[in-house]
Amino acid sequence: MKLKRRDVLKIVGAGAAVAGSGTLLGGVARAQSKDPLKIGFISSLTGAQAPIGQPMLLGAQIAVDQVNQAGGVNGRKLELVIRDDKAKPADATVAARELAGSGVNLQMGVVSSAVALALTAMLEQEKAVLITCAAHSDKLTKENFSRNYFRVTDNPYMKLRFMARALAERYGAVSRWSGLVPDHEYGRTTWNCFEEGLLEYYPSVAKKEPSISQALKTQYGATDYRNVIGSAMGLPADGFFVSVYGGDAVTLFKQAQPYGFFRKAKVVVDPANEFVVAKAMKRELPEMWCGSHWYAGAFEDLPLSNAVLKEHVRRTNDPYPTGWVGEGHAAVMAYVKAIQEAGGTGTQAIVKALEGVTFDTVCGPRHFRREDHQAIKPLIMYRLRGSRTAAAGFEVLEYIKMPGQDFVDPPTPGKPLSFRYVKA
CATH class of the missing domain: 3.40.50.2300 (Response regulator)
Structure with a gap:
């Protein structure tokens, strides 16, 4: 139009x-x-x-x-x-x-x-x-x-603290977390910010201390993620944060399915890919929460x-x-x-x-x-899963939206981001 x-x-x-x-x-x-x-x-x-x-x-x-x-x-x-x-x-x-x-x-x-x-x-x-x-x-x-x-x-600090708070509200019993993140600036930043949110909001919102395993690192542009997926299967975690993005994420999620990764994980959080993985996997898409910069339905x-x-x-x-x-x-x-x-x-x-x-x-x-x-700006996340009846091959089950000003970091140009809970 x-x-x-x-x-x-x-x-x-x-x-x-x-x-x-x-x-x-x-x-x-x-x-x-x-x-x-x-x-x-x-x-x-x-x-x-x-x-x-x-x-x-x-x-x-x-x-x-x-x-x-x-x-x-x-x-x-x-x-x-x-x-x-x-x-x-x-x-x-x-x-x-x-x-x-x-x-x-x-x-x-x-x-x-x-x-x-x-x-x-x-x-x-x-x-x-x-x-x-x-x-x-x-x-x-x-x-x-x-x-x-x-x-x-x-930015990741505001977005991932928001996501951690929303997860603490809905999945307080899922308190054992780990991550699969790319081993570069973006991956390290996103994991630190998400971990900060878990440590901040689980005790106050879920009334439970989170148990956090060190995130597993992946290589940018990799074509084989089986080793890192196998390592993830051995972790004492039932919540997983995955910030691998773009075509790399599609490869990782497809390779993770035969290992039973999505049966092990009670909650999967993808902060970066929005509908990218859903459009590639369609009805085979496992249920996951995705962060979004804009979801028209919201x-x-x-x-x-x-x-x-x-x-x-x-x-x-x-x-x-x-x-x-x-x-x-x-x-x-x-x-x-x-x-x-x-x-x-x-x-x-x-x-x-x-x-x-x-x-x-x-x-x-x-x-x-x-x-x-x-x-x-407003912060948004939605819950996706594959569907055998939806025309797109997947469906949005629900979304959460909160004001960005409630989660944004204080302005400190010229100085590194300061964490309260994470030693980065």
Whole structure:
């Protein structure tokens, strides 16, 4: 479904038309230049992380098309300039420098935390701005913070403490936990944050001390997970946190089934993959909880969420968009409001504007925290299982949604994330 022009104008914050002037205050206006406003999109579009990067790109494209349908920003059309980083920091930095050198200083996307950390190190030198949609290393808004960097999505500390609290409320008897996590920045970060949540909420909510076995590490891009699955089968745990993501996760979950892993595990928590594994395994999908950046079923009261869902269905014939569609869309909407506020695309003016604007998204109004540029947004998780009757081959049984501000870490740019319970 395409949004009507008046609805898009409301979404992007355009004001009322000025009689006889041909302009609209604060938003869509008569063009001072016919050249498009370019936003660089850098993400993983091929390889194991493409199941994250491609939906992110689709969400950004939907947002660009909606804004252009309404007349553009300050009378100029938006245009995405797309680069595939293949989840490799070296490829990403080459792309970012090339984009900045050609005048594309507003950039977005990024799946890998390693890629994001490499890019933030060069932002000021290249006079560029970066909004990431999926990279979750706490270092990005902590010790490696750059004022030119913004995270439009939730971070692991807020998301995984939320998930741990919800699990403590529903599965208090499942108190023996372990994890299967990738042995790199993202995997270590997610496990530390989830363990922090278990140690914080099980005693207060479930009235029981959790027993936590050390997480098992997996290699990025592995094709054989049988050894780590066998090790997991021997652990004294009945709750498992699995933050392997993208194509790697599909491989791991498929290989885990013959071992009886999902019979051993009373609760499986997947913070990263949303519908990716479900779409691959379909009716063979075991029951699990998945964290999500955006689940359309939780936001049926929001016109923008409904419109993006319908447009996603129109373009893909898929009624289950992943949350990265929403985050790609949100990053474009953030830039739109910032360009309106700044009156242009100058780097420092955009940074200042992003620190102050509130922009509409598929999850409702969102803003970046001024101190560390972390977005504050609702947190969502849903329970999935395979189905022999559902058209998609799987079904969503229920969802949980809580305010992000209830779980977000204190802003401490320039300093490492501080844990109360975990010795990281």
